[in-house]
Amino acid sequence: MAGTLYVVAxxxxxxxxxxxxxxxxxxxxxxxxxxxxxxxxxxxAAHAIATPLTSCFEHxxxxxxxxxxGLLREGKDVALCSDAGTPGISDPGYxxxxxAREAGLPVVPVPGPSAVIAALSVSGLPTxxxxxxxxxxxxxxxxxxxxxxxRGRRETLVFYESPLRTLETLADLRExxxxxxxxxxxxxxxxxxxxxxxxxxxxxxxxAARGELKGEVVLVVGGSGEAVAxxxxxxxxxxxxxxxLVAEGKTRxxxxxxxxxxxxxxARDVYDRVLLxxxxxxxxxxxxxx
Numbered sequence: 001m002a003g004t005l006y007v008v009a010x011x012x013x014x015x016x017x018x019x020x021x022x023x024x025x026x027x028x029x030x031x032x033x034x035x036x037x038x039x040x041x042x043x044x045a046a047h048a049i050a051t052p053l054t055s056c057f058e059h060x061x062x063x064x065x066x067x068x069x070g071l072l073r074e075g076k077d078v079a080l081c082s083d084a085g086t087p088g089i090s091d092p093g094y095x096x097x098x099x100a101r102e103a104g105l106p107v108v109p110v111p112g113p114s115a116v117i118a119a120l121s122v123s124g125l126p127t128x129x130x131x132x133x134x135x136x137x138x139x140x141x142x143x144x145x146x147x148x149x150x151r152g153r154r155e156t157l158v159f160y161e162s163p164l165r166t167l168e169t170l171a172d173l174r175e176x177x178x179x180x181x182x183x184x185x186x187x188x189x190x191x192x193x194x195x196x197x198x199x200x201x202x203x204x205x206x207x208a209a210r211g212e213l214k215g216e217v218v219l220v221v222g223g224s225g226e227a228v229a230x231x232x233x234x235x236x237x238x239x240x241x242x243x244x245l246v247a248e249g250k251t252r253x254x255x256x257x258x259x260x261x262x263x264x265x266x267a268r269d270v271y272d273r274v275l276l277x278x279x280x281x282x283x284x285x286x287x288x289x290x
Contacts, residue, residue, distance in 0.1 A: 026044060152224050
């Protein structure tokens with residue numbers, strides 16, 4: 001019988017984020033094919049696993065395919081890992097999996113961490129439909145062209161990005177999409193993990209103020225239906241916008257509805273806040289009531 005190619009998800013950062021099944025597969029496999037033997041070696045050492053390792057990364061993946069398929073044909077199991085998360089998702093692994101499928105050999109997932117899902121799950125943006133874009137082009141012109149093509153997509157968009165290009169990408173996103181809610185996930189599950197939900201303009205300003213960004217970055221951006229009005233982007237308060245609209249001649253009802261529309265809020269919530277702001281505070285005990 002042929003061996004099985006196990007596609008094993010490994011921790012993004014915290015070494016505790018690995019399943020009992022994944023540890024068993026890594027321990028029982030004849031070989032672990034991984035992106036970086038030093039990094040995966042630390043993971044195996046942390047769990048007292050002594051399975052042999054071989055590198056399988058972007059520049060040698062094609063050359064390693066036949067060796068790995070040979071082991072599978074001999075009936076030996078192979079565990080395929082990337083440096084972090086799930087192999088093949090903007091990481092090496094696709095060619096090995098494709099070749100094994102083409103050869104009719106068993107390929108079985110051992111699911112676990114994924115930076116895409118980790119970022120999306122804590123972003124606070126809609127998760128019922130999303131598009132994983134992966135890495136945008138590194139050069140400015142192709143990147144902007146790619147973003148223009150994505151401008152009309154209504155699902156939440158998820159991007160991987162280099163920390164060196166994050167500032168430029170945020171600027172290009174704002175230019176292509178207008179103002180939208182966005183989420184910055186940096187160094188997920190690691191010691192200096194960071195999660196920040198704001199508008200594209202706010203995130204760009206915050207990253208620019210730092211001068212330097214480090215670590216792995218995932219950007220989650222609201223779809224075309226999540227566009228933010230300029231008032232919301234500028235963080236105009238409900239009360240200030242309501243007062244401005246009333247001063248322009250709108251009735252209370254019209255102003256409440258307009259505030260709700262512009263800021264993306266429930267009209268009843270807007271009314272309650274406006275009513276609270278207009279209600280005078282109670283007089284201190286002993287003062288004459290009006």
